[in-house]
Amino acid sequence: MDDLSFLKNNINDSKDGYLPKYMVLKWQNIVNLLAKLVSVPVALIKKLDPPYIEIICSSESQMNPYKSGDRAKLAGQYCEEVMKQNSKLLISNAIKEKDWEKNPDIKLKLISYLGYPLLYPDGSIFGTISVLDVKKNDYSTNFENLILQFKELIESHLLQLEFDNKFGESEQNYRNIVEQSLMGIVIIQDDIIKYTNQKMADMLEYSKDEVLNWEPNEFYKAVCPESLEYAKDQIPKRQLGLSNTKEHNIIKMRKKSGDTYWADSFSKSIKYQGRPASLSLQIDITERKNIEEEVNLxxxxxxxxxxxxxxxxxxxxxxxxxxxxxxxxxxxxxxxxxxxxxxxxxxxxxxxxxxxxxxxxxxxxxxxxxxxxxxxxxxxxxxxxxxxxxxxxxxxxxxxxxxxxxxxxxxxxxxxxxxxxxxxxxxxxxxxxxxxxxxxxxxxxxxxxxxxxxxxxxxxxxxQVLFYGAPDGILITDQNLKIIDSNPALDDLIGYKKKEIIGKTIFELPIYEQDTLDFIKKLYNENSIEDHPDFIEYEIINKNGKKIWIEIQISEIKKGEKVIYQSIIRNISVRKEIEEKLKKSEENYRKAYEQINFYKDLFSHDISNFIQVINNASSLFPYVKQESNTMNETINRIQKNSRNAIRLIENVRKLSNIEDNIGITFTEIDILNYLNEAIQQIKENFFQNKLNIEIITSLKSIKIHANEFLLDLFENLLNNAVKYNDNKIIEITIKISDQQKNNQRFFLMEFIDNGIGIADNKKELIFQKGNRTIKGGKGMGIGLSLVKTLVELFGGKIWIKNRIKKDYSKGSNFLILLPKIS
Structure with missing residues (x-):
């Protein structure tokens, strides 16, 4: 009958808190190896001691914030869920899971976790074994299997401790524990195997009887050549009871079939039936070794x-x-x-x-x-x-x-x-x-x-060939827009050598005026590179002080996890110059086209009006007596309108000169002289209408710098007031006063009529050239556009108000400011 009394000398109280030092050292090696193989900063073995959790072993990693012996109250850590559910817990990224937002590990930036419960032999919770990472980690199946191997190893240690603790209660209980152990157990004495459990026989693919009947030293055939020297050195020493033996080692074993497996072996010298013997406990770690080998490869x-x-x-x-x-x-x-x-x-x-x-x-x-x-x-x-x-x-x-x-x-x-x-x-x-x-x-x-x-x-x-041979400048920057490379074409373009700009950000280059720099900063601050326009244009100043227009195309280049930006920079100064000339040419063409249309419109309407007046007057000839006053008035009217037509043609020519700034001169002019002449002309032109035109002013001298166009200005305003008036009596009041604005003296002229008025939303439009939709399609001489042009030519300003506030239909008030001669 097998004697198991040799185990009595190795009893420890593990469940009450005591763990042997040699076992803690083995566990420390486990967490160190685990952190290295899984490539994480933290690997832990924790023990539950309600309401506390204690770190028994913490991997000796540089980035590990935890230390062995740390003890804290349970406060929402990952390990609590593992123990609560008594199952594996894998969290790839706790930041994205609201359930873990109060987890204290997140404050330490440990956002991923893989852990398993550690159990006593009776199934109760001992604690946990786990790994943590500072980055998202899905943990491969290989890594999960590796941790499971270590879990089984630790639980076998706990089984060994319980075996030791309970040995004194019943030798049969310990025999059952040994036989059911997940570890292979063998005792060698006198070079003969004295005891083996079923697990050890199964691992070697022999029956227990076969193993126990081996001849002396025949057990060495189960050791592979690479581990044989170690076995032949250590086993004899343990049989002699020597203390200088190695308790732990990884050895390679050979099965009966010739296949091999790796074993994690824990050995020591014990007393067996009163004499020294060698005790070995083995666990098959082949899968773990294969994972380690794959990781190393x-x-x-x-x-x-x-x-x-x-x-x-x-x-x-x-x-x-x-x-x-x-x-x-x-x-x-x-x-x-x-x-x-x-x-x-x-x-x-x-x-x-x-x-x-x-x-x-x-x-x-x-x-x-x-x-x-x-x-x-x-x-x-x-x-x-x-x-x-x-x-x-x-x-x-x-x-x-x-x-x-x-x-x-x-x-x-x-x-x-x-x-x-x-x-x-x-x-x-x-x-x-x-x-x-x-x-x-x-x-x-x-x-x-x-x-x-x-x-x-x-x-x-x-x-590289394209980069250094490209005719356009090329600039390479990192994600922070810091320059890391440039080509010779860029050196030639901006005048600065590569060594002068490397390490600077694009904002630090001395090639921008302030407005351009503000534009570039705003562009990069408000948009990502992906959202930038395909091409960006702005002006720079090269090292020699020359201004150059450039066009930039920016693209993103990914190198692994790094991102760099490539900017292709082209000199477009010549193109910009051509574009500017083309733009001016198009503008001149547009203005000429508008002038042609304007004058065509002018002649088709206003000249026809004069001809119509002449025609109406001449149609009266058959009905009047020769030498009568009516005949004379009709002939005068024909002559006047003929002169008006001639003057309109002359004014068109002059207006064209104004717009082209040709031959414009000014002289001192009395406003009243031209105003009275204009009033007289309007009365003659509209003799059939009842006109009441009044000038109100207290000023004796009203002189400005102007020219003969002043008459046309007044005639157009008065003509406008008469033509767009449906009253039987047309009333026009002209007020002239003296005003001061910004330390300058002006004459303010107000042309107030009782006509149909101008709606507020059309007041600005009536001064636009060729606009006839404001009051209908009647001719307006050169029109209000000419009035505005002439007022501005004389250094003044014109605007419109309603005669009666808030009721435009009661008539208009045209206000003109003209500079007074100092």
């Missing part, structure tokens, strides 16, 4: 790709050679090759071999190999997928390989694709162990990234 691959991407001033062949050597290392191979495939000719262009191939596999005269003649080493082309040959020499379909080729024992080849076509193949060979899917996966990932980097380097080389 991933790390090596990334480090290699980083080095590859940073290779400078090397040829394309040297880049490929570096990648090939790294592929040989990653797959633990001895040799390798990379050859290009010509899909059109169905031939393989033998390109490069790894350095440790003593002799090249081709001669310079025979660098091409037909796919038809190639052996199974080219099957990856035929099958369009990776191919593994772990027993190459005994493969009946191997055919052959190029003359002088190295001897192949194991072989793996992978096709390299671009745009769906095979462009090259990479092969590795002679690995000590058989190639597997992990090797294939690593090689595919590495070569895909290598080819992407190679194409990127090709693109960068082409870009």
């Amino acid at each position: 991933h790390k090596q691959r990334l480090e290699s790709l980083l080095t590859l991407s940073q290779l400078q001033n090397v040829s394309e062949k040297e880049v490929i050679r570096f990648a090939l050597e790294e592929s040989v290392k990653l797959t633990k191979s001895e040799v390798g090759y990379l050859h290009f495939f010509n899909d059109n000719q169905k031939s393989i262009d033998l390109f490069i071999w790894s350095n440790n191939v003593m002799k090249e596999c081709y001669s310079e005269d025979n660098s091409h190999y037909s796919l038809d003649k190639a052996g199974i080493w080219a099957d990856c082309i035929r099958l369009r997928k990776p191919v593994i040959h772990n027993d190459y020499q005994n493969n009946l379909n191997k055919k052959g390989y190029p003359e002088g080729h190295f001897s192949v024992k194991r072989h793996m080849s992978v096709p390299i694709f671009e745009a769906g076509k095979i462009i090259a193949i990479i092969g590795v060979g002679n690995k000590n162990l058989p190639y597997n899917e992990t090797d294939t996966h690593q090689l595919i990932l590495y070569m895909d990234n290598m080819w992407r980097i190679l194409n990127q380097k090709r693109s960068e080389k082409k870009y």
Whole structure:
């Protein structure tokens, strides 16, 4: 009957709070390794002690804010939910989940979490094992499996403690615990296995009886060669009861079938039936080791790709050679090759071999190999997928390989694709162990990234040629608009060398006037680069002080997670000058066109009015006696209107000169003289109407600087007041007063009539040239547009009010300010 009394010396009270120092140290190693493998700043083992939670072990990471021994009250932490639900909790980004907004971990920027409950053997909660990250993290299945492995290991430790604690109660209870343990347990004494539990036998794929019947030292056959030296050194020492033995180690074991597994082994010297013996507890960590291996390979691959991407001033062949050597290392191979495939000719262009191939596999005269003649080493082309040959020499379909080729024992080849076509193949060979899917996966990932980097380097080389040879200036800035590069064309454009502007922001360049700088800052502050106009134009000043118009096109370029901005800058000064000339030409054309239409309209209406008056007067001849007063008045009216028509034509010519600023002179003029002449002319023209025109002024001298156009100004205003008046008696009052504005003296003239008036929304429009829709389509001489032009020509101002406030229909008041002679 097995004696388990040897365990009595190792009893500890774990559930009441005490944890052995050696176990805490093991747990500390676990969290340190866990944080490293998962690449997170925090890994924790916590113990529940209501109402507190205590950190038993905290990973020794630089960015970890928690320390082992920290103790706090339960306050909404992630671990509370894990213990409450007794299940896994994964939070990728707590910031986006309202349930966690009060979580104290968020204040420490720990926004992602993966945790599992740790249980005592009776199923009650011990605490949690968890990892936390400062960035969004979805945690892969591999990482979850890794944490589960550590969870099982820790719970096996708790089981061991409970086993120790309860040993004194019943030896049968402890035998049941040992037999049901998740750990393999074995006791060796006198080089013979004295005890093993069922778990240990199952792990080795033997029955318990087979293990217990092994001959002395036969148990060493279950240890792999790489761990055999350690086992033969430590097991004898523990059987002798020596204290200088290693309690913990990772060893590789061999099963009955020949397969292997990795074991996490905890061993010590104990007393068994009164004498020293070796006790070992093992847990299968093969899955964890595989994950670690994959993580390490991933790390090596990334480090290699980083080095590859940073290779400078090397040829394309040297880049490929570096990648090939790294592929040989990653797959633990001895040799390798990379050859290009010509899909059109169905031939393989033998390109490069790894350095440790003593002799090249081709001669310079025979660098091409037909796919038809190639052996199974080219099957990856035929099958369009990776191919593994772990027993190459005994493969009946191997055919052959190029003359002088190295001897192949194991072989793996992978096709390299671009745009769906095979462009090259990479092969590795002679690995000590058989190639597997992990090797294939690593090689595919590495070569895909290598080819992407190679194409990127090709693109960068082409870009450099375009960048430095471009006729337009090119400016490269980072996300903060700080200049990181520029081309020679930009140096020539702005006059500043690259070294003078590198490191400055675009706002710090000394090439802007203040208005331009304000425009650029506003443009960048109010819009993202994506929202900018396709082209931006503004004026700069180069180093020599010359003003230059430039056109800028900005585009965003992504390099991994980084974003840079490329600005293409073109000198458009010549184009702007041409555009300005074209604009002036178009403006002159428009003005000339408007003048032509205006004068055409003027003659078609106003000259016809004069002719109509003459015609009406002449039609009276048959009905009047010769030599009578009526005859004389009719002849005078004809003569007057003929003169008016002639004067209108002359005024048109003069107005044209005004607009072209040709031959305009001024002299001292008395307003009243021209005003009285204009009143007399209106009375003669409208002799059939009853006119009551009155001048009201207390001024004796009313002199301004003007010319003969003043008469036309008055005639047009009076003509307007008469023509647009439906009253039987047309009343026109002209008030003249003296006013001062801004330290200058003016004459204020008010032409007040009782006509039909002008609506408020049309008061500004009546001064527009050619506008006849305000009061109808009647002729208006040169019209109110001329009145406004003449007033402004004389340095004055004109505007309109209603004769009666708020009732435009009772007549208008035209107000004119004319500067007084000092």
